[in-house]
Amino acid sequence: MYPTSEINNSYNFVAKLTKSASSNFYYAFKILPREKRNAIYSGYAFCRLVDDLVDKNNNLPKKNIESQLFDIENKLNDCIEQKKHKHNGMWIALGETLRKHPQNLRHLKDVIDGCRMDLNKTKYKNFNQLTEYCKKVASSTGLAMIEVFGVKDLKAHKYATDLGIALQLTNILRDIKEDYKMGRFYLPEDELRNFNTSENEILSGEKKENVRKFMEFQAKRVRDYFISGERLFPLINKKYRFCPEIMKNIYFEILTEIEKNNFDVINKKIRLSKIQKIRIIFPSIIKSFYIGLFR
Template sequence: MAITLLRAASLPGLRDAAAGQHVCSYLPNNNRRRRWILCSLKYACLSVDPGPGEVSPVYSSLTVTPAGEAVISSEQKVYDVVLKQAALLKRHLRPQPHTIPAIPKELDLPTNGLNQAYHRCGEICEEYAKTFYLGTMLMTEERRRAIWAIYVWCRRTDELVDGPNASHITPSALDRWEKRLDDVFTGRPYDMLDAALSDTISKFPIDIQPFRDMIEGMRSDLRKTRYKNFDELYMYCYYVAGTVGLMSVPVMGIAPESKATTESVYSAALALGIANQLTNILRDVGEDARRGRIYLPQDELAEAGLCDEDIFNGVVTNKWRSFMKRQIKRARMFFEEAERGVTELSQASRWPVWASLLLYRQILDEIEANDYNNFTKRAYVGKAKKLLALPVAYGRSLLMPYSLRNSQK
């Protein structure tokens, strides 16, 4: 994949710089850190047409419209959030006065009330995400309860647009949900489940932005049923799933012995969210189409000689198979990126993350096993395979952090 780098003193100068562009470098697909360093050195990184049959997890950090306008890509925008989250966590890890707002004393729920609230969060997590719930049982009590509280908030947010009342949901209901989120973060929880989250926020350096961004994802789901290209889809996946990764890192914690940068751990968490969501989309193509929704990138469909009609008709053709192969390959690249990061998490947090990674990734294998018929067959990982994933995940959770393995070579 060729990358064209333009030296640009500033973005407005980009158009002029384009005149003197020269190809500086060839960067492998996953050499992101170098790309970002180059960007931060005020180089604009212009790319990127993947060669035939090649996939790039992300297309470019900067694109230029036909009118010559520089447009920052979704990946760059999301990476800015990653940097901000990492900076917040690092600041918290440095010994300094605690800056996270605590729940005002007078609003404190009695400990018993809080225990009940967390207990209910645990029950909900167990009901909807059994394997993940089991995995959380290995975490310390405080972390486990915090993960449950976050999970429940995400579930409730998702249910606003996907649950039984979804047809009545309006943008203003989402605005009210966001106002309620602000209240949770300022220690004024509305109900007991919110109170568990308020308490969690007072104990871990969790930022409100990923929560807000998830609500933004729900807003976009209300108005959008098509995605022009992968850049648009990437943003959607960040909103609805990458955010979960960013919310989880401060609770799961980074292994004290890890030599990885905080940013790289956040990037891996983001990658896992994106990988999961892409997998979810590939699994649910038929189901989504029946609701009039197509989450697949329109430009890639067109390149493969496919259109919306083909999806609504739901016939598996060779064109469809090769389109799907490309999509699955991309989802696997995100899983691969996430894998390195899991090993950097604190030991007790790794198992549930490995388990969910292995289980979710297997859905891609099942789509292949179904000969890419994701129109009428739901890819499903059987009980035996699910059970087998647990000891495998446990074994992996004992591995030394990837950053240490590399530094000892």
């Protein structure tokens, strides 16, 4: 058993990491009860570690990154058993979280498997293949979140999965150019053919009708996943519901911006302004505050 001071230091570490990586989510989650907040920050820190390892080390040989992913997986197992590591960092906090929510071990391992896919798979033949990827890198985090929030309704699994797919598909549409620079192109090959377009045509950034129709089709499907994912919210305790609501609203606004820009994500980087983010985050936080105040 770790001393309380070490546990608190580790929780402070993951909170600071979350704040530096995503100040929007940091402040959104900060008003959660301490135990829930610590668990969310711990999970976020882990996902950030794995994602950055794969996305920010293109200069490293693939076998080196795979070796580090294997090492992370071993540490994930060890932290539950409280095996100490030379650099504990987030691992104490993560171990504490996983002992309280053991089901999340499987979800975090899915995150590793999803990031491992980015090393070994650069293109997707069809949407079924792409969906499996989205489930691992994004839906798994949503499933971990509902474990932390104590959601028991069996339907929540499907809705959390669909919400994760919607978030990841939005990322994919927004980051086509950036992903290509890392050697990845996620849009399904069979659907490109169905719309008589191609990878090169998408990347050219030229305003063509077939490209626009293809992107419209993609965006419509993402909206359908958002609609399904929203059904998760009533199943979550009102005190915690604002967390997935904020995530959904931010990414839905990104999708809306893509549509407003006539689906041109090549010539212009789609991003939300600080004012847009505040307009999305602040009302949810205020609503949650009053719910907690008058319960």
